[in-house]
Amino acid sequence: MPSRSRLVPAVLLMLAPNRAAAQTPARDDGQWTMPGKDYAATRYSALGAITSANVARLRPVWTFSTGVLGGHEGQPLVVNNTMYVVTPYPNVLYAFDLTKDGYPLKWKYRPDVNPSAVGSACCDAVNRGAVFADGKIVYNLLDGHTVAVDAATGAELWKTQIADLGQGETTPMAPLVVKNLVFVGPSGGEFGIHGWLKALDLNTGRVVWTAYNEGPDSEVRATPGTFKPFYDRGTDLGLSSWPGDAWKRAGVPVWGWLSYDPQLDLLYFGTGNASPYNPEQRAGDNKWASSVLARRPADGSLIWAYQFTPHENWDYDANAEMILVDLDVGGRSRKVLVHFDKNGFAYTIDRVTGEVLVAQPFAPVTWAKGVDLATGRPVLDSTKLTGASRGNITGICPSLEGGKSPVSAGSYSPRTGLFYVSTNNLCMDFHAAQVTRIAGTPYIGAATPYKPGPGGHMGAFIAWDARTGRTVWEIRERYPVWSGSVTTAGDVVFYGTLDGWFKAADARTGKPLWKFKVGSGVVGCPITYRGPDGKQYVAVYAGIGGDWFLLSGDVRSDDPADVRAPADFMPDIARHTSQGGIVWIFAL
Amino acid sequence: MVAGGVAPVGAILANPFADDRASVAEGERTFVAMNCDGCHGGGAAGWVGPSLVDGRWRYGGTDGAVFHSVFYGRARGMPAYGGVLSTDAIWKIVTYLRAQPLPAGVPTERWQ
Numbered sequence: 001m002p003s004r005s006r007l008v009p010a011v012l013l014m015l016a017p018n019r020a021a022a023q024t025p026a027r028d029d030g031q032w033t034m035p036g037k038d039y040a041a042t043r044y045s046a047l048g049a050i051t052s053a054n055v056a057r058l059r060p061v062w063t064f065s066t067g068v069l070g071g072h073e074g075q076p077l078v079v080n081n082t083m084y085v086v087t088p089y090p091n092v093l094y095a096f097d098l099t100k101d102g103y104p105l106k107w108k109y110r111p112d113v114n115p116s117a118v119g120s121a122c123c124d125a126v127n128r129g130a131v132f133a134d135g136k137i138v139y140n141l142l143d144g145h146t147v148a149v150d151a152a153t154g155a156e157l158w159k160t161q162i163a164d165l166g167q168g169e170t171t172p173m174a175p176l177v178v179k180n181l182v183f184v185g186p187s188g189g190e191f192g193i194h195g196w197l198k199a200l201d202l203n204t205g206r207v208v209w210t211a212y213n214e215g216p217d218s219e220v221r222a223t224p225g226t227f228k229p230f231y232d233r234g235t236d237l238g239l240s241s242w243p244g245d246a247w248k249r250a251g252v253p254v255w256g257w258l259s260y261d262p263q264l265d266l267l268y269f270g271t272g273n274a275s276p277y278n279p280e281q282r283a284g285d286n287k288w289a290s291s292v293l294a295r296r297p298a299d300g301s302l303i304w305a306y307q308f309t310p311h312e313n314w315d316y317d318a319n320a321e322m323i324l325v326d327l328d329v330g331g332r333s334r335k336v337l338v339h340f341d342k343n344g345f346a347y348t349i350d351r352v353t354g355e356v357l358v359a360q361p362f363a364p365v366t367w368a369k370g371v372d373l374a375t376g377r378p379v380l381d382s383t384k385l386t387g388a389s390r391g392n393i394t395g396i397c398p399s400l401e402g403g404k405s406p407v408s409a410g411s412y413s414p415r416t417g418l419f420y421v422s423t424n425n426l427c428m429d430f431h432a433a434q435v436t437r438i439a440g441t442p443y444i445g446a447a448t449p450y451k452p453g454p455g456g457h458m459g460a461f462i463a464w465d466a467r468t469g470r471t472v473w474e475i476r477e478r479y480p481v482w483s484g485s486v487t488t489a490g491d492v493v494f495y496g497t498l499d500g501w502f503k504a505a506d507a508r509t510g511k512p513l514w515k516f517k518v519g520s521g522v523v524g525c526p527i528t529y530r531g532p533d534g535k536q537y538v539a540v541y542a543g544i545g546g547d548w549f550l551l552s553g554d555v556r557s558d559d560p561a562d563v564r565a566p567a568d569f570m571p572d573i574a575r576h577t578s579q580g581g582i583v584w585i586f587a588l
Numbered sequence: 589m590v591a592g593g594v595a596p597v598g599a600i601l602a603n604p605f606a607d608d609r610a611s612v613a614e615g616e617r618t619f620v621a622m623n624c625d626g627c628h629g630g631g632a633a634g635w636v637g638p639s640l641v642d643g644r645w646r647y648g649g650t651d652g653a654v655f656h657s658v659f660y661g662r663a664r665g666m667p668a669y670g671g672v673l674s675t676d677a678i679w680k681i682v683t684y685l686r687a688q689p690l691p692a693g694v695p696t697e698r699w700q
Contacts, residue, residue: 119627119665123636190626435623440667442626548636554697561646562638563694575699 028489030530032078033132035174036409037486037527040324041259043411045528048489049536050588052506055492055513058538058586062103066581068092069558071523071545073407074129074174075484076583077137078529079151082106083539084132085583089118089125089142093149099532103585107154114165117143120440121170122190123547128257128407129525133177134202140171146184146200158205162186162198168440169193176258177202178267178297185254189272189317192443195252197269197293199300211300213252213271213288214238220288221295222302229304230354231376232287241285249437250282251275252289256319256406259337264352266294266303268337270318270406277315278432278445280387285310290318292339294354304354308341310377313386314367314430315400315448316343321409322351323419327467329357338466340410340421342402343378345371348466360469362462363403363423364453367396388445392431399428399450401480401550409484409525411493416507418472419464420493422481425453426569450550450569458570461485461495461503463510473510475503479573480550484525486538494538496522499576502540502584518542518584521555521577535587543581555579601652605676605683615684618677622669632685637666641688654682 028046037043050058066072070088077084083096083103093109118125121142130139136148136157144163149156162184163169168191175184182200186193195213200206212219217227220238234240239247253272260267274282274289290309295302309316322337329336329348337351344365348358359371368378386393401424404410410421428448435445452458459481462474483496491507498521504514521544528538544555552567554574566574605611619625619632629635638646647657658678661668669678 115663116661116665119637119667121636121665433620436621438623438672441623443623444626447630553634553639559638559646561642561644562634563642563644564634564639565691566697572699574697 032075032527032529034176035075035129035131036257036259036321039260039262041257041321041409042323042325043409043484043486043525044413044488045486046489047528047530047536050488050492050528050538051490052492052513054588055490055504057588058504058514060516060584061587062585064096064583066092066094066543066583068581069545069579070543070581071124071126071547072541072543072581073126073523073546075525075527075541076539077130077132078527079132081532082151084130084137086127086130086139087581088127088545089113091127091141093130093137093139095154109149109154109156111141111147113141114143117165117170120165120168120191121172122187122442123549124545126172126546128172129174131175131177136202138175138177138182138202140173140175140184142170142172144169144171144186146171146175146182146205148202148205160200160205160207162200162207166440167191167193173255174257176260178260181208181297183258183267183297185269187253187255189251189253189275190442190444191440192249192251192275192437193253194248194250195254195271197254197295197300199297209300211295211302212238213254213293214242214247214250214286220302221300227302227304230306237287241287243283246282249275249443250286250289254319257321257409259322259324260297261324261351264335265296266351267297268292268294268322268324268351270320270322270339272317272319273315274312276435276443276445278388278435279311279313280389280432281434281445286312290316292318292322292337292349294351306349306354306356306376308345308347309343314343314396316341316402317406318342320404320406323410323412324351325412325414327417329467336466338412338419340404342398342404342406343367344398344403346464346466346469348469358466358469361403362421362464362471363425364397364427365403366427386430386432386446388432388434390432392429394429395427396430397427397453398424399426400448401426401450401547405482407523407546408482411485411487413487413491413493413507415489415491417465418507419466420485420487420495420507421462421464422483422485422495423460423462424480425455425458425460426450426480427453452569459498461505463507475505475510475512479570482546483522486526486528488528494526494540496524496526496540498522498544499573500542500544502526516586519582520544520580538586540584541581542584544577544579600650601655603651603655603679603682605679606651608683611680611683612687615680615682618673619681619684622673624681632688640685641690642694643690651682651686654685655679658682
């Protein structure tokens with residue numbers, strides 16, 4: 001089934017130039033030094049040589065097999081004419097010399113990673129990328145270590161254990177560096193961990209502070225007078241919103257993207273689901289699961305927090321990116337963060353205070369009827385609440401894959417004022433069951449079969465107006481869309497599909513402009529950069545994987561002792577793709 | 589531990605609950621209660637961990653080899669359940685897995 005573009009007529013007027021264009025950076029150094037391109041996580045590049053008029057001539061100029069089969073999430077970095085690529089487990093770091101013909105390696109770094117981590121990674125042994133700072137490439141190994149490597153020589157500078165594999169903590173997320181601190185967090189929402197964010201000294205790797213996402217205020221680093229959530233009042237909310245000591249095995253991981261506002265000096269990140277999936281084992285709001293937290297980088301103080309899905313019943317993690325922009329909302333210029341949540345709502349939030357300004361569904365939603373802006377709380381459909389005593393609950397949208405995967409980082413163009421995100425159109429049944437925590441084993445307690453959502457297409461790539469909460473255009477795709485996106489000053493937006501196409505569309509209209517079959521499904525995030533020859537390049541990983549809850553396993557061919565039938569809701573994905581990590585670079 | 593997946597001669601273990609129907613049900617309950625399904629999926633059909641009902645085995649498919657995998661664990665993430673579960677309970681998990689019917693046409697997936 002070919003993809004098709006659909007322009008939503010009611011919002012065509014929004015395409016007119018707007019004030020956001022004034023935020024266009026004056027210049028772009030042509031590099032890609034951190035996961036989201038900039039602290040605001042816009043994934044916008046001011047490079048404009050590749051345009052909607054000429055992108056049809058884009059062609060591959062270089063490829064590289066990473067030698068690894070796991071899901072290739074995240075993105076390369078390009079710094080000082082060197083491209084840095086981190087593979088999924090075993091987390092090899094490659095440094096390619098972009099100044100030489102064929103981009104030969106300057107060096108590669110092969111860390112010693114504990115293979116048992118593969119069994120504690122909920123969904124696949126992925127990695128979401130590295131960050132460059134102060135001459136160092138910093139990234140996480142799957143087995144709970146952060147490493148810093150000399151960007152010039154590949155020499156290991158420090159290696160710090162940050163997480164406990166024995167508790168089911170793994171570390172695939174991409175760190176962020178602010179000043180002299182590296183920020184890292186764990187996965188483990190399916191293992192009943194006790195979620196946290198840590199700050200490490202960039203020069204030594206020493207842990208400077210640890211702030212937990214749930215528990216007493218002393219562990220959450222919430223101080224009366226300093227912590228001012230917009231909607232909530234009281235102390236020890238991370239304790240009182242859980243029964244007994246459930247907060248100690250509550251999950252609430254930090255496996256997504258981090259962003260930072262230098263003017264406000266606030267670090268923003270989302271937290272994941274509460275453990276276990278069976279919500280009857282954790283009565284209460286379960287703060288601060290499925291939330292956005294704003295912390296002071298220097299000491300981790302919690303400044304404000306907002307919970308997207310109180311007492312979440314559906315594995316609605318909030319680890320998706322928080323994109324920081326200034327927008328006119330309701331006639332006022334506001335400093336906002338924009339977040340596309342797994343729960344199917346896109347939020348435009350005042351990032352100074354945590355006030356929700358806009359919350360509208362960007363994907364089919366049945367668990368809630370809307371978000372009450374006066375209280376910040378979702379208006380629930382009680383027939384969609386789950387629990388072991390409630391039996392099998394049917395017709396829940398989105399599925400626990402989310403209206404959007406948090407892995408698929410969206411982008412924002414200040415030229416169009418629009419956000420570009422990959423979406424899933426899947427629904428689920430949810431049959432919860434009582435479950436016991438055994439440290440280091442899954443702590444889930446639910447069976448959740450998927451079905452395609454309304455319309456039959458299982459995904460889309462959309463442009464979103466965060467001022468009004470409306471979809472401006474969408475390109476429907478046959479399968480769930482799991483790639484990130486990048487948008488450019490050439491008004492082109494790039495994304496990839498699960499069946500292995502890398503595509504370009506017109507950022508203003510959604511018109512498909514170009515596509516190329518890259519050999520494996522795309523779950524990574526494309527980037528663009530200026531090469532040493534002055535030309536603009538676009539790079540992306542191919543390499544399906546990242547979620548064996550979504551993929552049936554019939555796209556794997558690496559193990560003759562593990563041969564599975566296709567998924568009932570997606571019986572033909574393996575007809576179009578198989579595993580395999582490849583770095584692709586394109587140019588005109 | 590045998591890297592190649594072939595059980596050493598002389599180390600063949602006998603399953604005291606082989607083909608015991610009551611042990612199949614008990615093994616299935618333990619498989620769920622100990623969160624085995626959290627990795628290997630409902631019905632052990634494969635999720636993050638491999639399928640255990642496709643008739644194929646990384647480390648050998650005899651009762652003794654499967655017992656060995658559960659008791660000692662395996663390097664790529666399979667926890668060691670020896671000491672957590674009794675040997676009888678592990679044998680009954682083996683009995684449950686071995687009792688599952690094999691799907692037809694495992695090697696071939698055809699679209700046209």
